Amino acid sequence: MSAENEEKWFETWFDSPYYHILYQHRNEDEAKLFIDHLMSALGPLDGQTFLDLACGKGRHAHYISQKGFETMGVDLSKNSIEFAKQFESNQLQFAVHDMREVIANKQFDFILNLFTSFGYFDDIADNLKMLSSIHEMLTDKGIFVLDFFNSYKVVSNMVESETKALSDIVFHLSKNLVHKKIVKSINFADKGKQYHFEEQVNVFSDKEILQMLDDKGFEVKHIFGDYHLMPFDKYTSDRFIVIASKK
Ligand SMILES: C[S@@+](CC[C@H](N)C(=O)[O-])C[C@H]1O[C@@H](n2cnc3c(N)ncnc32)[C@H](O)[C@@H]1O
Incomplete structure (x- = not known):
């Protein structure tokens, strides 16, 4: 295989059963707790739609759809999407998709990128391309939620x-x-x-993430530091969770 065609770490590791064994503590309960807090903060209206970008096995997407919102979950891992498809319904769909690309003919009121599903690409341009695609897929008043780790901590x-x-x-x-x-x-x-x-995850600082969002046309509304949505503190917070809209 040439270097260009060589499989990237994120194509193999996340598609293996061992990823799910190692991270089994990141489970449904954690997802539900986070989504409950997010729903209170975001206040989605009846009929609004969600995209869970890099949804894994669909733990967040499934719960959002159970709350009555039309939801789509996409991920590069074929095995994870195959698993998630057992939850599909009129309200919930899953597809294999690369998050750098726009999903053709689709727009969403909320796009979520959760549990450090950002900063994987060797080329910084790919991370920026992902943000541009998210911007394009959001409705005019749409909201983007980025849940990254707190690099400093x-x-x-x-x-x-x-x-x-x-x-x-x-x-x-x-x-x-x-x-x-x-x-x-x-x-x-x-x-x-x-x-x-x-x-391999890029150690983007809070400032670097905010700069990328600004460059790609997002306006930051809130920053939280954990799944209970407590305020972000550089020294103590585990997460760096940004809620942003289009400028
Ligand atoms: C840390 S996991 C988080 C999964 C899910 N959000 C969760 O909280 O359970 C990161 C996910 O990103 C997916 N991923 C990696 N690269 C991707 C890409 N280029 N496009 C779409 N998904 C990707 C992986 O397959 C994996 O499911």
């Missing part, structure tokens, strides 16, 4: 290596800061076979 508290035993698998994890990216190496054995995966 993640880097300050970075544990360089740890071991986690989950569902009979012992994951050996190591994290390094390489060229402004957190590179997490994930090594483990299952049924006698050794596996190695990587996660």
Whole structure:
């Protein structure tokens, strides 16, 4: 395979069952709690529509549709979308889609990008392209919710290596800061076979994210620091959650 055709880490890792084993603590309950708080803050009206961009197995999208809103969930992972499709209904649809691209002929009142589904691309232009696509898919008064980690806290508290035993698998994890990216190496054995995966997420500061949003035509309305929507604090918050509209 040439370097160009080589699979990217986010195409393989998120599509593997092991991603879902390692992050099993990020579950339905966490998703419901966050969505309940978001709904109170956003106050969607009857008939408004949602897009969950990089929806994974659809834990947020499913719950939003149960609240009565037409919802679409898209993700690059074929396996995750195949799983999510069991929840499809008149109100809820899922599709495999690359978040850098616009979904043809669709607009949404709310676009959500949740649980650090941003900052994956080697080329900064791809992150910006994703923001442009979101802008294009939003209705005029639409709202974008970006839920990123708080880079300052993640880097300050970075544990360089740890071991986690989950569902009979012992994951050996190591994290390094390489060229402004957190590179997490994930090594483990299952049924006698050794596996190695990587996660690479850009360590965008709060200022850098706000600058990108500004450059791509968004106006920031609120910034929160956790899934209870408490105010953001650079030193203590776990999350950096931005609510933005079109300028
Ligand atoms: C950290 S997970 C979060 C999933 C989901 N939002 C949740 O909270 O459960 C990141 C997701 O981004 C998806 N993803 C990665 N690159 C993508 C791309 N280029 N387009 C669409 N989805 C992508 C992955 O497949 C994965 O499901």
